[in-house]
Amino acid sequence: MSLIVMKFGGSSVGTPERMQRVAKRIIENRQAGNRVVVVVSAMGDTTDDLIDQSKLLNPNPPAREMDMLLTTGEQISVALLSMTIHQLGHHAVSLTGWQAGIRTDAVHSKAKITDIRTDRMIKELDAGHIVIVAGFQGMSEDGDITTLGRGGSDTTAVALAAAVKADVCEIYTDVDGIYSTDPRVVKCARKLDEISYDEMLELAHLGAAVLHPRAVEYAKHYNVKLVVRSSFTYNEGTSVKEEVTMEQGAVVRGIAFDKNVARISILGVPDLPGVLATVFGALANNGVDVDIIVQSGVQDGTADFSFTLSLDDKDKAVAVIENLHGELPYNKVTSEENLVKVSIVGAGMVSNPGVAATMFAAISGLGISIKMVSTSEIRLSCVIDAEPLQDVVRALHTAYGLDTAEQAFVGGPQDRR
Amino acid sequence: MSLIVMKFGGSSVGTPERMQRVAKRIIENRQAGNRVVVVVSAMGDTTDDLIDQSKLLNPNPPAREMDMLLTTGEQISVALLSMTIHQLGHHAVSLTGWQAGIRTDAVHSKAKITDIRTDRMIKELDAGHIVIVAGFQGMSEDGDITTLGRGGSDTTAVALAAAVKADVCEIYTDVDGIYSTDPRVVKCARKLDEISYDEMLELAHLGAAVLHPRAVEYAKHYNVKLVVRSSFTYNEGTSVKEEVTMEQGAVVRGIAFDKNVARISILGVPDLPGVLATVFGALANNGVDVDIIVQSGVQDGTADFSFTLSLDDKDKAVAVIENLHGELPYNKVTSEENLVKVSIVGAGMVSNPGVAATMFAAISGLGISIKMVSTSEIRLSCVIDAEPLQDVVRALHTAYGLDTAEQAFVGGPQDRR
Structure with missing residues (x-):
């Protein structure tokens, strides 16, 4: 007898028919x-x-009030799912986050789980009941309702799996697994x-929206075995765990891309100590996360530097930098949209020196110039113009031997292709 | 400085404009x-x-799952109302039933309040915050979410008023007061x-849907001063309390009527001890509440008797009685719809013997026959055909000197007449 945590996203329970299918699956x-x-x-x-x-x-x-409002969404889901299971002749008990013992800090809208008191869940499991927990929510020490922020339900599922020592945490979604x-x-x-936790983390951060990075980090930390699979098929899905079997020749495991990219350049900055700290300190204080940073060589005592960031933050970042003009006598600020970041990810890259050259060759072979580059131990990212993105991804997929003969099946009934 | 409990019903907060008006009022x-x-x-x-x-x-x-589902409705209301108050520059804190310390028994869908732990509310009030509590809900000893059943938000308001020793509990509604x-x-x-608690109880039970009888009983028990008033006007409303000033000549204070009435007659029942107990015991076991019971004189060892009940329960009651035919050899069962119960209510009735005669005279003066009669110390009810109801109510209203020169104003913008 195993203990299984099953997590279903909002689209998996979005209609009565889907709710019934999920209930049967459970x-x-x-x-x-x-x-x-x-977890729903x-x-x-x-x-x-x-x-x-x-x-x-x-x-x-x-x-605080927004958390009070939004947590009703999951409370409705768990109640309806429990009723559906009862209608099919089985006993389920729905629990809000606080009823499931999920304690968090008091940072409303992005609370962190501090503790899970599993008594109630264990009591219901021991009674033979199916336990249905509202995702995304918890309770602070003061008894206020909190939410875990983006990706919250994935995090709830992984945290519960760790707390009750589940054998596996299955994340049901509208795709068949990680591609x-x-x-x-x-x-x-x-x-x-x-796929390994680290590879999944890189893919998750790079825009593969299937699993939230925070949930993956949590799973890695508590060594929770994750399985990502479809709620519409019985295909096996993808296991996310610490050690993965190296497939033959598969140095690069996946190709990710992020379309939500902008670049800002600051030109003619005096080459003085602390300049970077001033700029990026001010951006961080305004909640702007910066990704790739490139500084050109110094000429005539000034330098140019560029960085990428989320497209959504571009205007705010430009305003922050213009506000700095008093203390930072740069020449001018420019910004650029219509960019994408393409990345190859694989734990085997670090020991295979030819991997980067293959990427650069594939991209330049299409006549496309690489604007910025960034690397980690298991990832290599290039910023390029948005327009040729599809050609680049296809070329890289072929170059790293990832193509299969069969076509991928992805998506539920609404987007079966 | 007074402590005031204000209760707003669902129609008072049904649109953003109404929500804003309620927020300003608070x-x-x-x-x-x-x-x-x-309380909302x-x-x-x-x-x-x-x-x-x-x-x-x-x-x-x-x-249990239905309570889990339905309590989200009030949670949404309190969160949105709190946000609206913040938008207008004041500090409010929304609380669910369990956060407000409302403890109940575990009878889901019609729980009774057992205890109110006021610490959190008092803490927020001491901090100068407006406290907004979700009506209709509480928590059982086991930590499950419960609802108080029909009229639940009125009951929440009165119970909170009693628990925090409020000076007054104002029930805001879409009418100007009790008419x-x-x-x-x-x-x-x-x-x-x-109006006195007892008079209000009679009116509430008789179909004046403004205040739920249970809330009135609670208010009477804890001596909470109620004021029923409009959320759309600043008119003074109606005070409901223990001792009321007797208005000159106003022996009858109000005229109520109930259109949800059916009559069932059981004809040719043997005149044996225990017959009534058999019939009404079986009805009670099936959840049918009976109102007026009339038994005719015994003739040839058998009697006829009739009773009124809620129209909704008529078919069920007939089935229950037909099921009894084995143990109760009656002649036949008949039922009748299209009836109404008209009642006069007033604490002064008991000491004014002419009151009943006035009612009978007014009704028979219209050529209408009275089918059944029932009385209490402060009420006299007649069951008549439904069709002449309006004429009867108008005639009684005039006969007891209740008419005013001005026309009544009732209702919000949606039904101003």
Whole structure:
């Protein structure tokens, strides 16, 4: 008898039919003799609808009250899912975050889990009940309702799996698993059987929206075995775990890309100590995260430097830098949109020196210039113009031997292609 | 400085404009130097929408899960109302039932309040915050979310008022107060300045849907001063309290009516001990409440008897009685719809013997026959055909000197007449 945590996202329970399919899936696991804890997100557009309602009344509401509002979305999901399971003749108990014992700090809208008191869950599991927990939420020491922020339900699932010592944490989604790249871009993308936490982290950070990086970090830290699989098929999915079998020749495991990229350049900055600290300190204080930073050589005592950041933050960042003009006598600030970051990820890269050369050759072979480069031990990223993105991803996918003969199956009924 | 509990129903907060008006109303009370606790119901159709959603998945869901589902309606209301108050520059804190310390028994869907732990509310009030509590809900000893059933938000308001020793509990609604009868029927209905708990209880039970009887009972028990008033006007409303000033000549204070009435007659029942107990015991076991019971004289060893009940329960009651035919050899069962119960209510009735005669004379003066009669110390009810109801209510209203010169104003913007 195993203890299994199953997590379903909002689109998996977005209609009565989907809710029923999810309920059957859960019951199958229970009938196989397993103890089952389920984590659910808010259905479909519930969260967006609640945000829209609140905007009409307060464009900038207190985070505490926003948490109070948004957590109702998951509470509705768990109650309805539990009712559906009862209708199918099985006993389920829905629990809010606080009822499931999820204690957090008091940082509303992005709280961190501090502790999980599993008594109630264990009591229900011991009674043979299916336990259904509202994702994304917890309770602070003061008894206030908190939310875990983006990717919160994934994090809830992993944290519960760690707390109850689950054998596996299954993340159900509308794709079949983790792919070597986005199958909407490369039809012969390869579904991965296994991937390591570190590789998954790089892919997650780079825009493969299947699993939230924070949940992956949590899983790595507590050594929780994750399986990403489809709620629409019985295919095996992708295991995310510490040690993975190295597939033959598969030095690069996946190709990720991020379209939400802008570049800002500051030209003619005096070459003095502390200049970078001034700029990036000011950006950090304003909540702007910077990704790749490149500084050109010094000429006539001044330097140019450029950095990439999220497109959404571009205007704010330019304003911050213009505000610095008093203390930082640069020449001018320019910015650029319509960029993408393409990355190859694989734990085997560090010991295979030819990997970078293959990437540069594939891109320049298409006549495309590389604007910026950044590396980690298991990742190599290039910033290029947005327009040739598809050609570049396909060329890289082929160059690293990732193409499969069959076409990828991705998505639920709504986007089966 | 007073401590005021203000309760707003779902229609008072059903649109952003109404929510803002309610927020301003609350802020005015706070700015006048009062400590303010607010109780809110779910907005507009929220509860019905949630019930509809659940029906699709389970026509007969467990009460515990239904409570989990429905309590989100009030949680949404309190969060949005708090945000609205913040937007207007004041500090509010929304609390769910369990956060407000409302403890109940574990009878889901109709829980009773057992205890209110006021620490959190008092802490927030001491900090100068407006406290906004979700109506209709509480928490059982086991940590499950419960609901108080029909009229639940009124009960929450009165119970909180008793627990925090509020000076007054104001029930805001879409009418101006308690009227001598339904102003939609009698245009010159009189708004009452005061009414006693007992009179209000009779009126509430008799279909004046403004205040739930349970909340009135609670208020009487804890001697909480209630004021029923409009959320759309600044008119004074109606005070509900123990001792009321007897208005000159106003022996009858109000005229109520109930259209949800059916009559069942059982004919030719053997005149044996225990017959009534058999019938009404079986009905009670099936959840059917009986109102007026009349037994005819015994003839040839058999009797006829009739009783009234809620129209909704008629078919069920007939089935129950037909099931009894084995042990109770009656002749036949008949039932009748299209009836109404008209009642006069007033604490002065008991010491004014002419009151009943006036009622009978007014009704028979219209050529209408009275089918059944029932009395209490402060009430006299007649069951008549439904069709002449309006004429009867108008005639009684005039006969007891209740007409005013001015026309009643009732209702919010949506039904101003």
